[in-house]
Amino acid sequence: MQPVVQFKNVNKFYGTQAAVEDLDLAIDAGQFVTLLGPSGCGKSTTLRMLGGFEDPTSGEIYLDGKPISHLPPNRRNVNIVFQDYALFPHLSVMRNIAFGLELKGLAQDAIHRRVTELLSLVSLADYAERMPAQLSGGQRQRVALMRALAPDPNVLLLDEPLSALDAKLRQQMQIELKSIQQKTGKTFLFVTHDQEEALTMSDVIVVMNKGRIEQMGGPDELYARPRSRFVADFIGxxxxxxxxxxxxxxxxxxxxxxxxxxxxxxxxxxxxxxxxxxxxxxxxxxxxxxxxxxxxxxxxxxxxxxxxxxxxxxxxxxxxxxxxxxxxxxxxxxxxxxxxxxxxxxxxxxxxxxxx
Amino acid sequence: MKTYFNDLPKTALGASYWLFAVYLVLPLSLMMVMSLKDANFIAFPINSWTLDWYAKVLQDRQFINASLYSIGIALATTVCATIIGVWIALLISAENIWGKAAIFALACLPAVVPGLINAISMRIFIRALDIPTGTFAIVLAHTVHAVPFVVIMVLTRLRSMPANLVDAARDLGADPFIAFLRVTIPYLMPALIGGMIFCVLTSIDDFVRTFFLGGYQPTLPMLIFAKVQGGMSPEINAMATIVLIVTTIVGLYAEYFTRRSRS
Amino acid sequence: MVDTTMQPRTVTSTAPPRYAGWIGRTVNSALYRNTIGLLASNRWVRLAVLAGVPLIWIAALHLGPILQMANISFLANYPPRPGVDSGYTLENYGFFFSDRLYFMPFVRSLIFAAVVTVSTLVIVYPVAYYVAKVVKPKNRMRALLLLLIPFWAGELIRTFSVIMLLANRGAVNVLLRELGFIDRPIPMLYTFFSLSFGVVYLLALYMLLPLYSAIEKIPTPLIHAASDLGAGPFQRFRRVILPLSKDGIVSGCSLVYLTTIGVFAAPLLLGGPNAVIFPEVIATLFHGSNDKWPEGAAFSMLMLAVSLTTVGLFMRIVGGRSVRLM
Structure with a gap:
């Protein structure tokens, strides 16, 4: 099966500073993949390159087999859940979720059906008319997730979306995220520095350090068989x-x-x-x-x-x-x-x- | 508080505040009271009251025409200054723009140059370009004067805008232009309304630029200036009171909006 | 891909949802795609659109007039007439020093602006302090608003109200006479006093707002700490409050100074023959029967240069970080 996302020999330099080096990575459809690493390891840059917010210095990124490295963000079928959610403060929950659908030019009732469907998936149907400022942290998180899922992206990118939540809520959201991923069958690419999040939710964990992949594998494999000192130390x-x-x-x-x-x-x-x-x-x-x-x-x-x-x-x-x-x-x-x-x-x- | 501030300085401060408030309010309220006096000179006590002066002012074609002319100029100024101010602010807030500090300083220049010199340099400038004095010249000068304030208000608002709101819109399929229309503009709205009202008020109030650049048609400040030079009369009081009340209402509305944009 | 697991649900809200259908239609229309859409996706076009209008505007209308004025100030004759020398010269600047009638008003203007600035500072500082630190936070906005309202009245109306107060038949004189203190009105209008009174009245706001926001930012515990350490009211003011409100003082003074120098209508209405200040002199060079534009431009350049240098020096010496214009 063709991987949904493929990085081929991708490099990203800021001046002479390497953010990502020689990245080769293939992600299969329907998997929950986590990029795990300390801050500055290149995981966010990788995500932003896939989202279209950074241009790779060299190499090529493929989405569904098509090269997308130089397409602007609006012409890639991937969506991001931002770290601080980036909900539009002037739009209601519904209109936030509908944003991507409106741009696709869908008919009113098609948009409405999709929005209601998504809202009920995260039990927020009663909050449709609220403004983002009137929601709790967890609710905003869910709205951001649904807004990104609404246009039906090939891959959903999540940029440390749980880091703003308190510990208890974070654990709850981990379970919810995983179950949404399983229900929708979407490919999730999740970025975090929290090993516990990675171990709890992922099918595949990609451990990154200093712009390179240290090791890649299932959570149990990484835990039991760390290949390098860095991995052994960073996970557990x-x-x-x-x-x-x-x-x-x-x-x-x-x-x-x-x-x-x-x-x-x-x-x-x-x-x-x-x-x-x-x-x-x-x-x-x-x-x-x-x-x-x-x-x-x-x-x-x-x-x-x-x-x-x-x-x-x-x-x-x-x-x-x-x-x-x-x-x-x-x-x-x-x-x-x-x-x-x-x-x-x-x-x-x-x-x-x-x-x- | 009481333990730290002994009462004397506090009382003195309170007194200074109230004296200052009286200083600010007294001349204007005097003017308003006099506009109701039933005689054409100023004297105490006021024996009989009248609204005749208001009736007279409101039927005064000169006043009505000047007001409409000023309002027209103010609206044109506001539209131009808002568009250009936002544009400049966007340029300054954009990433990777070389010489940002210099652009900002130059954008603010007309606000720092004394008003008279502003007016004179503009007078020289339009003559060099063969633009006649009159409405267009006034609007141009007022716009130049108002742009820095719009730039500053919009920049302040832009700085508080989360950087990834536009990213989010782009991510959801908006091109830069649509993202600007659908996300940036709504976010700037409070600052824009505050800035627009500010433009209207400064334009309506401006005397010096109109004095140098105006044509034969008088604006409201020109009219009031001519009347004041002609001597005191309760009619001016009534006219000024009407203007005062209208501008104060608009000003209070602006306060309300800028306050909302700050919170 | 259709999510079969998701159950379609009926609409729960009663109000019909209104989505912006036009956006999709616009964005996906061929017309848009081939015009704005195409342009917006090109990075260089985007940069040109973003930078073009602002840079042209700033260059043409913020810098242009000043540069043109500077240019003319060096011309022997303007506008150029056939048969008359229109080369460059320094005579226009020399003209300024040739006559007391020119440089005395200039000096007077500078002194006047300084006096107004200092008086405004002294008058407004305690008021700003009172509103920022003594008034309870919930009443603060109301206290400030009471002071702001008169400023929405506009320059001419406020000037006029000052005339009403100070004229020979104005309120003060009428009141004093009614009370029997004076027989003949005290001439207050058309003097240096009435002019200062009026200009302070016009510009106090420019001092009030920067001072208020600077003083409001001083943490109150800091003032308490100072008195805890034994500083009296005077010491507290001199050692803590004054240095910490420096930014506000610098911006307030700069604004008031620059505005005072350029104030125009008030001197015409409030100042008399003994209080002629520089703006009137410049104005006559442009508006009088004898059209002396090069001289007028030179005088304006002098005024601009001197006022900006004064403010610049002031800021450097006092050491404020920046002038905030609002």
């Missing part, structure tokens, strides 16, 4: 340890880590022997026991810090070799621990080798 939290490769057999590499032999998943890399590599360990993948287990990896350490976080507790464990590891325990696991001396270990496949 990780412990990083560096060891020298001793041997590799199949998918498992054996490493020398300050005198201990540990095992880790090669994670698609092909490490050479004697090379120093980085391993990422999720805090919740570590086990923590009061007695040395038999036949399993176990390193002796001492709890030097505890932070209670409600559903779980974060422990800082300082090992005998001086390294500190972050361990995350649920209340059940925590209840088995008394005293500060512990043994730490992990399953081989939970430790992943990073490419950098």
């Amino acid at each position: 939290r990780s412990n990083f340890i560096e060891g020298k490769v001793v041997s590799v057999s199949g998918n498992i590499a054996s490493l020398d880590w300050q005198g201990n032999i540990i095992h880790a998943d090669v994670n698609g890399t092909s490490p050479a022997t004697d090379k120093v590599v980085t391993v990422a360990l999720r805090p919740e993948a570590l086990y923590c026991l009061t007695e040395k287990p038999e036949g399993r990896l176990a390193l002796k350490g001492r709890i030097t810090g505890r932070v209670f976080k409600g559903a779980h507790t974060s422990l800082t464990v300082t090992l005998e070799n001086g390294t500190s590891l972050l361990v995350q325990l649920d209340p059940v696991a925590l209840s088995h621990i008394d005293g500060d001396d512990v043994w730490i270990g992990w399953r081989e496949r939970d430790a992943v080798l990073l490419a950098d």
